[in-house]
Every structure is written in structure tokens, then in C-alpha cells.
Amino acid sequence: xxxxxSGGGVSKDLGLSKEQSEMVQSCGIEPARGSGSYVFVDxxxxxxxxxxxxxxxxxxxxxxxxxxxxxxxxxYYWKLVDPNKNEFTKMAIKPxxxxxxxxxxxxxxxxxxxxxxxxxxxxxxHLHNIVIAEEGSxxxxxxxxxxxxSLLDGLHVGVSEFFVGKxxxxxxxxxxxxxxTTTVRPITAIKIEExxxxxxxxxxMKSAKDIKTAPHAFCSKNSRAIFNTVLYGKKxxxxxxxxxxxxxxxxxxxxxxxxxILEANSKIITRGKIxxxxxxxxxxxxxxxxxxxxxxxxxxxxxxxxxxxxxLSHEAAIGKIAEKxxxxxxxxxxxxxxxxxxxxxxxxxMPMPGVPExxxxxxxxK
Amino acid sequence: xxxxxxxxxxxxxxxxxxGLNLELKSGEIMTVFxxxxxxxxxxxxxxxxxxxxxxxxxxxxxxxxxxxxPIEKRAKIGIVLxxxxxxxxxxxxxxxxxxxxxxxxxxxxxxxxxxxxxxxxEFLDRDINVHFSGGEKKRAEILQLLFMKPKVLLLDEPDSxxxxxxxxxxxxxxxxxxxxxGAAAILVTHQGAILDYIKSDRGCVLINGKFACHExxxxxxxxxxKQGYGACIKCEHSEHGKRN
Numbered sequence: 375x376x377x378x379x380s381g382g383g384v385s386k387d388l389g390l391s392k393e394q395s396e397m398v399q400s401c402g403i404e405p406a407r408g409s410g411s412y413v414f415v416d417x418x419x420x421x422x423x424x425x426x427x428x429x430x431x432x433x434x435x436x437x438x439x440x441x442x443x444x445x446x447x448x449x450y451y452w453k454l455v456d457p458n459k460n461e462f463t464k465m466a467i468k469p470x471x472x473x474x475x476x477x478x479x480x481x482x483x484x485x486x487x488x489x490x491x492x493x494x495x496x497x498x499x500h501l502h503n504i505v506i507a508e509e510g511s512x513x514x515x516x517x518x519x520x521x522x523x524s525l526l527d528g529l530h531v532g533v534s535e536f537f538v539g540k541x542x543x544x545x546x547x548x549x550x551x552x553x554x555t556t557t558v559r560p561i562t563a564i565k566i567e568e569x570x571x572x573x574x575x576x577x578x579m580k581s582a583k584d585i586k587t588a589p590h591a592f593c594s595k596n597s598r599a600i601f602n603t604v605l606y607g608k609k610x611x612x613x614x615x616x617x618x619x620x621x622x623x624x625x626x627x628x629x630x631x632x633x634x635i636l637e638a639n640s641k642i643i644t645r646g647k648i649x650x651x652x653x654x655x656x657x658x659x660x661x662x663x664x665x666x667x668x669x670x671x672x673x674x675x676x677x678x679x680x681x682x683x684x685x686l687s688h689e690a691a692i693g694k695i696a697e698k699x700x701x702x703x704x705x706x707x708x709x710x711x712x713x714x715x716x717x718x719x720x721x722x723x724m725p726m727p728g729v730p731e732x733x734x735x736x737x738x739x740k
Numbered sequence: 741x742x743x744x745x746x747x748x749x750x751x752x753x754x755x756x757x758x759g760l761n762l763e764l765k766s767g768e769i770m771t772v773f774x775x776x777x778x779x780x781x782x783x784x785x786x787x788x789x790x791x792x793x794x795x796x797x798x799x800x801x802x803x804x805x806x807x808x809x810p811i812e813k814r815a816k817i818g819i820v821l822x823x824x825x826x827x828x829x830x831x832x833x834x835x836x837x838x839x840x841x842x843x844x845x846x847x848x849x850x851x852x853x854x855x856x857x858x859x860x861x862e863f864l865d866r867d868i869n870v871h872f873s874g875g876e877k878k879r880a881e882i883l884q885l886l887f888m889k890p891k892v893l894l895l896d897e898p899d900s901x902x903x904x905x906x907x908x909x910x911x912x913x914x915x916x917x918x919x920x921x922g923a924a925a926i927l928v929t930h931q932g933a934i935l936d937y938i939k940s941d942r943g944c945v946l947i948n949g950k951f952a953c954h955e956x957x958x959x960x961x962x963x964x965x966k967q968g969y970g971a972c973i974k975c976e977h978s979e980h981g982k983r984n
Binding site: 698699701702703704705706707708709710716717719720721722723724 | 788790791810811812815816820821823826827829830831832836837840841867884888
């Protein structure tokens with residue numbers, strides 16, 4: 375019997391303080407709810423549990439346990455990301471921890487795995503995560519990251535390497551919920567084998583000091599990589615997102631979709647890039663609404679065709695809220711603020727497969 | 741119910757409505773014809789309170805001059821506009837907008853019944869007007885208006901782009917509502933077919949921002965069909981004609 379769940383919360387029976395439990399919940403994560411879960415606080419793993427029912431289907435454990443069990447994870451560890459890539463990868467050469475997830479061949483995990491990474495009292499944390507979906511398998515992962523409001527000048531570094539096997543699917547949703555002074559450097563790479571699918575849904579709805587990430591996907595024949603990003607720039611946030619997809623196999627498909635809303639002094643840069651080196655198809659769509667004269671949104675889509683059979687496109691539209699939309703809603707009795715809020719929530723509400731209902735509700739509240 | 745006195749509506753470049761007077765009684769549907777660009781849509785927008793125009797004169801609703809009221813305040817007291825070209829809004833479902841119009845979160849059985857009658861049930865969870873046909877947009881528009889329980893309906897070509905079957909339903913629902921509620925309506929149209937299903941005894945033609953003819957709507961439509969708008973200016977019921 376699972377311990378520690380009361381009214382959807384997590385008690386200290388699972389190793390979390392009341393405060394930490396609330397932080398986990400703020401990310402929408404409930405460690406005892408999913409098929410398995412991993413919670414990391416500051417510099418140590420607090421929870422890695424797998425529901426008995428899913429043993430033999432999936433493994434979830436701390437990266438150090440996996441390195442020990444699989445003798446260094448030689449085929450996976452630092453295989454997609456160069457440890458010397460930059461100052462942040464170097465910080466993670468000896469990580470504090472991180473999750474290891476492996477979905478066994480042809481296994482389909484219908485209930486999501488959940489993870490939560492917390493900066494509570496320590497200034498820095500460095501993680502290395504590895505996710506493997508073996509041939510024909512399928513998994514949905516919900517990941518939340520947060521920092522305690524009292525923590526000043528925190529730094530989160532997270533290296534993540536995803537391996538999508540032949541005809542396998544990984545649906546990865548990440549919700550960032552940092553505080554105003556946290557610097558965040560996720561470094562992510564994804565290898566997608568023939569017929570595989572990787573879907574990333576990234577949501578950042580709270581302010582952060584500085585987030586910079588450039589996930590890089592490598593697509594084989596008939597595989598797909600889809601990045602959906604929803605960003606809400608608040609206060610003095612600086613968010614720089616630059617997904618890159620390499621379409622290396624014939625029939626591969628890449629999509630990068632982003633929606634950004636900016637208020638106050640926030641600055642957001644979206645730099646989607648798709649490189650087509652095969653008979654492949656890719657599309658980048660960046661849309662944004664700037665609500666403040668002091669905010670700045672820069673969209674830099676880049677498409678690079680290296681094959682005569684490639685079909686790449688991009689479209690970007692950024693600006694203020696369309697007046698005719700506002701007037702239309704106001705003509706139905708809404709005042710300007712309510713009409714604006716409705717348009718903003720609708721704008722952010724793009725189709726994101728695998729995103730749980732609570733995340734959609736959260737978007738709707740913005 | 742609605743009185744308009746010496747209404748003038750201008751943009752920076754043009755004077756569109758030139759000193760119009762109008763009296764609309766409860767339960768009355770007034771039909772307005774006019775060539776393209778004559779000011780019909782502008783007249784309705786000015787009454788509804790759409791900004792971007794310079795408006796002079798009085799718009800009096802139940803004794804109150806509302807000419808300075810913002811659009812949402814006019815909508816709340818029941819002066820509502822059915823747009824000629826309804827706006828598409830991505831990410832917001834038609835269901836949500838209808839709930840806003842109805843003033844409650846869950847649509848009632850009666851409301852659902854009306855939605856079904858207008859063949860819009862399958863559109864409820866689609867983005868507002870996005871990828872709707874012209875007729876579907878007009879049906880969605882009528883639903884919004886009727887859910888708001890208006891006192892004055894400003895109907896800007898509710899029949900354009902609508903197939904004959906839908907036209908019958910739209911027109912009948914407007915007529916039902918006006919008959920039951922005692923609301924008033926101004927109907928802008930280029931088509932005669934809608935007049936077969938709506939009881940409108942009063943019609944006029946708007947030309948260059950002024951009413952040029954007052955007559956029974958079907959007669960006006962017949963005249964326009966046979967002789968064009970030029971005949972309206974010469975019509976014996978025309979203000980212009982009377983002056984001469």
C-alpha cells in the first residue's frame with residue numbers, strides 16, 4: 375500500500391518535508407500517483423519508486439544506481455552531449471544525481487512517469503538524466519522543476535540524453551516553475567531511431583532570472599521530433615530557447631512550435647532551427663504577443679536545406695493583441711482586461727499531445 | 741426604445757453617416773438597404789459603440805443617452821451587434837464564448853437545443869469562427885446574440901453566405917425572439933429572401949450616409965431589383981424626393 379498520499383499531497387513518509395511537498399505539488403507532480411517517480415531535492419535523490427505493477431516494463435532509478443547496475447552505461451552516458459561543450463556541461467561531469475529511465479522493448483506505459491527537481495536550500499545542483507525507450511516501446515514523462523522562493527541566486531544545470539529506439543515513442547512534458555533569481559541551464563540531446571517519435575512539451579509560466587536551453591534532436595529514417603513550447607515572460611525574466619532538429623533520414627519530420635507572451639521587462643528569444651539533410655519535412659512556427667513596451671521578443675527561425683528532396687518552412691508572427699479580437703469579445707460584454715486575458719489564454723492554448731489536464735488548466739488561468 | 745438624433749459618424753478621412761434620425765419601437769424590425777459603402781455597417785457599429793469613429797449626435801436607449809458608453813457597457817444593457825464579418829479567434833472555443841454570452845458556465849438544455857437547431861453542436865469545441873464557412877459563422881453569430889438576451893439586435897447581413905435552409909432557421913429564430921421578448925432590431929441586408937421569414941414593416945435605403953427612402957421593405961427590395969438604387973433617390977417616399 376502506498377504511503378504518504380493525503381488529499382493529493384505528499385507527506386514526509388516519502389522523505390519530503392511539508393515545504394518540499396508543497397513545492398512538488400506546485401509543479402503538479404504527485405510522486406505516488408504515476409507508474410513511477412523520481413524526486414531530487416538540492417543535491418540528493420529523495421524518491422525513486424516504481425509501482426510494483428510496472429516492474430519488468432520500466433525501470434526508474436538514480437543515475438548512480440544505473441551506472442553501477444549497467445557498468446557505466448557505456449552506450450548512453452555522455453554519448454549525445456559532449457561533457458566539454460561549455461562551462462555548464464563541465465559542471466555536470468560529476469553530477470549530484472539525476473534520473474535514469476528505461477522502458478523495455480515493446481512495452482507501452484500508459485500511466486505517466488513523474489519527476490520533480492527542486493532547488494530548496496542549496497545554491498547549485500547539477501544533474502544528468504538518461505531516458506531510454508527501447509524498440510517498439512512507448513512512455514509519457516511528466517517533469518516539474520522548481521526553486522523555493524527564499525532561495526537567492528540558485529543555479530540548476532541539467533544534462534539530459536534521450537534515446538528513442540526503433541518505432542518507440544517518448545512524450546516528455548516539462549514544466550518550469552523557478553523563482554526570480556534562479557539561473558537555469560538544461561542541456562538536452564535526443565537520438566531518434568527509425569520510425570521513432572519524440573514529443574517535447576515545455577512550459578514556463580513563472581518568472582526566472584535566466585533560462586537558456588537548446589535541445590538538439592537527431593532524426594533517423596521516418597522518425598519525428600516535435601517541440602511545443604509555451605513561455606510566459608514575467609518581471610525581468612530572460613528566456614532563450616533554441617531547439618534544433620537534424621533531419622538525417624528520409625521520411626523524417628521535424629516541428630518546432632512556440633507561443634510566447636511577454637509582460638513587464640521580460641525578454642524572450644526563440645531560435646528554432648531545422649536542418650534537412652534527407653528527403654524530409656520540417657516546419658517552424660513562432661508566435662508571440664508583447665503586452666509591455668519594456669518587454670522584448672525576438673524570433674530567429676532558421677531552416678537549412680541540404681537535400682533536393684527536403685521541404686522546410688517557417689512562419690513567425692509577433693506583435694500586440696489584435697484589436698479586432700478584443701472588440702469582438704468586448705461586444706459580447708467583456709471588459710478590456712477580461713477580453714485580453716481570454717485572448718492570452720487562448721493564444722497559449724496550442725495543441726500539445728500528452729499534456730495533462732492540470733497543465734492546460736494552469737495555462738487557462740494566465 | 742431606441743432613438744437616434746442627428747447622428748454623424750466620421751473617420752479621419754470621411755464623413756460616413758450624415759445627421760441621421762431614427763426611432764425604433766419595441767418589437768419592431770427595421771430593414772436597411774443600401775449600396776456598398778453607403779454607411780450601413782458603420783451605422784450599426786456606431787450604435788453598438790465600436791470605437792475608431794468620431795461620433796456626434798445622440799443615441800438614446802430607454803431614455804438614457806448612451807452615446808459615450810463603451811461597447812461592453814452597451815452590450816451589457818442589451819444592445820448587441822451581429823458582425824457582417826465575424827472575427828476568428830484561435831485558442832478560444834465557441835462553447836466558452838457562448839457561455840460568456842449566456843452569463844453562466846454550463847449551457848442549459850434550452851441553449852443546447854437552440855445550438856442543435858442551428859446545427860452548431862459539433863462546432864462548440866472548435867476555435868471561434870476558425871475554418872468556419874460563411875454560413876457557419878453567421879449561425880454562430882446568431883447564437884451569441886440570442887444567448888445575450890438583447891433588447892436591440894443590430895444585424896449586419898445575417899443572411900450573407902447562408903444557405904436557404906439555414907436562412908429559414910436563422911430568420912425564424914430572430915423573429916421568434918423579437919416576438920417573445922419585445923426586442924427591437926435593425927436588419928441590414930442585400931437579399932430579399934430573409935424578408936419571407938421575418939416580419940419587418942419598415943424599411944429604408946441608406947445612400948451616402950443618409951436615408952433616401954422609407955417604405956415597406958419588400959417594396960423597396962422590388963424597386964432596387966428592378967431599377968437599382970438610383971430609383972430610391974427619386975422615390976416619392978424619399979426625403980430627397982419630398983424636398984423636391
